[in-house]
Amino acid sequence: MRKHIAPIMLFSLMTVSPMVISSVSAQDAGTGPIMTSAATEYFVTLNGLRVRSTPEDSGKTMGLLSLNEKVRIVSPELLNGKYVQIEIVKTVNKMMASEKYYVVREYLSEKVMDYKEFTGKYFTILNVATETLRLYERQCADNSCPHKMIMETEVVVGEDRDHPAADKGKGRSVLGSYRLTGWAKFYQDGEAHYPAWYRDGYPSLPEVGAGFNKWMKNDFMPVMPDGKKHGAMRGAFGWYAGFVAPNPYGQWTHGTIGWGEDKDAYIKKTKKLVTNIISNPRSAGCTRNNNEAIAFLRQVLDTGAPMMKIYAKEELLDKNLTDYRVETQEWQYILTKTAGEKSERAEVLKSLGISGQEADAFWKAKKAGGQLILDPKSPLNKILEVGTYTLDTQPTVIEYTPGEKLRKLSRSVGRKGNVYGIDTKDMSNGVFYIDAGFVASNYTHPKAVLEVGGFEDEVIAPFMDYKNLVR
Numbered sequence: 001m002r003k004h005i006a007p008i009m010l011f012s013l014m015t016v017s018p019m020v021i022s023s024v025s026a027q028d029a030g031t032g033p034i035m036t037s038a039a040t041e042y043f044v045t046l047n048g049l050r051v052r053s054t055p056e057d058s059g060k061t062m063g064l065l066s067l068n069e070k071v072r073i074v075s076p077e078l079l080n081g082k083y084v085q086i087e088i089v090k091t092v093n094k095m096m097a098s099e100k101y102y103v104v105r106e107y108l109s110e111k112v113m114d115y116k117e118f119t120g121k122y123f124t125i126l127n128v129a130t131e132t133l134r135l136y137e138r139q140c141a142d143n144s145c146p147h148k149m150i151m152e153t154e155v156v157v158g159e160d161r162d163h164p165a166a167d168k169g170k171g172r173s174v175l176g177s178y179r180l181t182g183w184a185k186f187y188q189d190g191e192a193h194y195p196a197w198y199r200d201g202y203p204s205l206p207e208v209g210a211g212f213n214k215w216m217k218n219d220f221m222p223v224m225p226d227g228k229k230h231g232a233m234r235g236a237f238g239w240y241a242g243f244v245a246p247n248p249y250g251q252w253t254h255g256t257i258g259w260g261e262d263k264d265a266y267i268k269k270t271k272k273l274v275t276n277i278i279s280n281p282r283s284a285g286c287t288r289n290n291n292e293a294i295a296f297l298r299q300v301l302d303t304g305a306p307m308m309k310i311y312a313k314e315e316l317l318d319k320n321l322t323d324y325r326v327e328t329q330e331w332q333y334i335l336t337k338t339a340g341e342k343s344e345r346a347e348v349l350k351s352l353g354i355s356g357q358e359a360d361a362f363w364k365a366k367k368a369g370g371q372l373i374l375d376p377k378s379p380l381n382k383i384l385e386v387g388t389y390t391l392d393t394q395p396t397v398i399e400y401t402p403g404e405k406l407r408k409l410s411r412s413v414g415r416k417g418n419v420y421g422i423d424t425k426d427m428s429n430g431v432f433y434i435d436a437g438f439v440a441s442n443y444t445h446p447k448a449v450l451e452v453g454g455f456e457d458e459v460i461a462p463f464m465d466y467k468n469l470v471r
Contacts, residue, residue, distance in 0.1 A: 040072045041089070042108035047181045047243030050190075051095065055083035055102040061190050063095035065103070067181050067245040068112050078105060093250070094190075115179035115245070115304040118461065122150070123306040124297070125439075125464070126253075126287055127432055128157050128173045128450075130314060130398035130417045133253075133287065135297065136437040143463055144470040146317060147437030149324070150300075151391040153293040156270050158251070158285035160408065160420050168451060169249025170284050172420060173309060175445050176454025177461055178244035180305040183298055185340055187241040187254065195222050197235030197255070198337060198384060205235065208261045212269070215257040233257065239291045239335060239343075240298040244307050247453035251285040253307065255294040260335065260387040264290040276412045292389035295343045296331055306461045309454070310432060310439060311422065311446050313400040317433040324435065327394045334359060335385040345386075352379040359386055395435040400427070422446045433466065441467035 047067045052059030065071070070089040078084065083102045088095065126133045133155045136147040158173040168174070188196040195202060202222045206214040214220075221231035238255015258266045267290050270281045287309075289297070301307075332345035341351065349356055363386035365372055374380055401411070403421035411421045430443025439460050445452055462468055 040074075042071055042073060042110060043112050044069045044071065044103075044107060045109045045113045046107040047245060047248075048184060048187075049103055049107050051086075051088070052083070052102045053098045053100065055079035055085070059102065062098045062101060063091070063190050064093050065091055066093060066248075066250075067243070071103070071108065073108070082106065084108070096190075113181070113245075115181065116455065118179075118304060118306050118463070120302055120305055122300050122302075123308070123437075123461070123464075124253075124301070125308045125310065125432070125437065126155070126157075126173075127310055127312055127314065127398075127434075128175065129311045129400065129419060129422070131155050131157050131415055131419055132398060132434075133289065133293075134395075134434060134437075135300070138437075138463065142470060143468050146323075146433075146435070146469070147464075149393070149395050149435060149437065151293075151296070151329075151393055152395060152434075153289060153392065154264060154267055154415070155293075156256075156267055156282050156288040157419060159280045159282040160412070161280065169251055169453075172450060173283075173285055173287065174249050174251055174451045174453040175309045175311055176247070176452050177458045178246070178248060178307045178309065178454045180242055180301055180303055180307055181245045182243050182303060183340075184241045184243070185239065185298075187237040189237075192222070192224065192230060193232050194236035195231045195234050197238055197257075200337070205259075208259045209265075210258075212257070212266070238289070238294055240294045242294075242297065242301065242307070246455060249285070249453055251287070251453075253287040253289065253294070253297070255291040256288050258291060260292045260295070260333070260385050260389070262290070263292065266290065271412065271414050273409075273413050276409060280412070282412075292333070292387065295333055295335065296389055296391065299331075299342050299344050306464075308439075308460055308464065310443070310460065311420070311450060312428060312430065312432040312439065312443060314397045314417070314434050315431045316395065316397060317436040317438065321395065321435060324394045327392070329391045329393050331389045331391060333387055333389060334383060335387075336382045337384055338382055352382060354379055359383060362386075397434060420449055422448060422450075436466075437464060438466040438469060439464055441465055 044065045049065040051062045053062055069091050071086040074085040082104050084105045086101050086103055121137050124135050132152055134152040135150045137150050139145050139148050158171055161171040163171045186196040186198045188194055203220050216233050218229050220234040221229040224230045235257045241252050241254035243252055256266050275281050333343040334345050334348040335343050362380045398415050398417045400417040403418055403423040406421045426446050426448040428444045430440035432439050
């Protein structure tokens with residue numbers, strides 16, 4: 001944790017970026033000899049796999065393992081029907097010392113997981129330069145037509161800050177070609193610096209429209225095992241967090257503080273002049289979305305979906321936007337307490353076994369502040385929020401402002417199409433056609449300042465390369 005930091009600055013620490021590169025092993029923890037047989041080595045198939053101190057769901061979380069990190073199984077015996085004892089060969093994540101380490105066996109594989117081949121419909125392109133994330137639908141599997149933009153949403157990217165080489169992933173967002181490897185609902189980091197937006201037994205949340213500082217107050221933090229309340233900010237990861245690979249350096253795509261009813265207020269407040277004079281309120285590398293947007297992305301993006309991070313000038317391939325006559329579209333949702341559950345209204349109503357009228361009447365009464373008396377077994381108790389998200393379905397170009405014309409503060413306020421102030425000479429000539437979901441073939445990541453992760457052998461997925469459009 002950074003010390004002597006103004007309260008608003010804590011907003012920039014929302015990340016699960018790796019703290020150190022560690023080589024923690026069972027032998028280091030005093031559990032016996034290292035087993036070196038190749039047959040006992042496995043790869044992690046899940047991003048954010050919890051490592052516990054005991055083989056049970058209630059066991060203390062000692063840290064997280066990332067996709068394709070390698071472990072050795074100390075004993076093949078299943079404990080409590082699903083756990084095995086492991087030793088960790090290497091991880092880029094911080095791991096607390098423990099006499100023994102345990103993980104769920106089903107998330108270990110003898111093969112490296114590779115989601116590179118994409119056969120689904122939806123993918124995202126985050127233009128870090130403009131702080132805009134766009135969701136696309138692949139219309140033609142043979143690339144014989146442009147892709148269709150389903151939505152675009154303003155996001156917050158990593159702060160414009162240099163960090164030591166060992167802290168790669170903290171600061172500016174790392175560009176690259178990634179694949180979605182999984183989702184977590186109400187995520188919180190292993191040390192609970194940022195307690196979950198919702199968790200059974202946690203205090204209630206600040207009201208709709210509350211200021212940043214209220215989400216940092218001790219009143220809203222959970223009581224930890226030491227009997228005290230801890231936490232830098234409540235609900236910093238929002239409703240959902242999407243994990244990506246390879247080489248993401250702990251940078252995920254997640255929600256933020258606030259309710260759905262707050263819309264994108266907390267995203268826009270990050271880019272106000274006063275806020276940026278006081279501190280640097282951007283993330284520590286992650287992509288921060290408003291909660292309604294991340295709920296919709298969770299609904300449609302399946303494991304393996306490509307998630308690109310580029311830094312490019314924007315243009316329209318079809319300046320008339322022939323295929324974009326509708327500017328908005330509404331999506332109705334119901335957020336529940338149920339772990340892992342998506343939020344699409346019809347699906348939730350079916351899972352709860354209730355009608356839309358019942359859900360709406362309950363939510364109207366709850367918002368009115370009246371005292372609700374429900375049967376403890378009523379499925380209505382599982383509802384956290386009912387709402388409607390208005391998708392922005394018309395592509396809007398954010399113009400690039402040359403870095404030589406921007407100072408650090410001015411490029412942090414609003415959107416200048418160049419959040420890191422890259423000079424014209426360092427920008428790629430290759431543009432991003434936002435209406436078609438294509439990147440020009442001559443696109444390269446900018447030469448200055450920015451770092452790159454993802455697949456080492458591709459800048460973007462092949463079906464996003466304009467030269468591959470069959471004409």
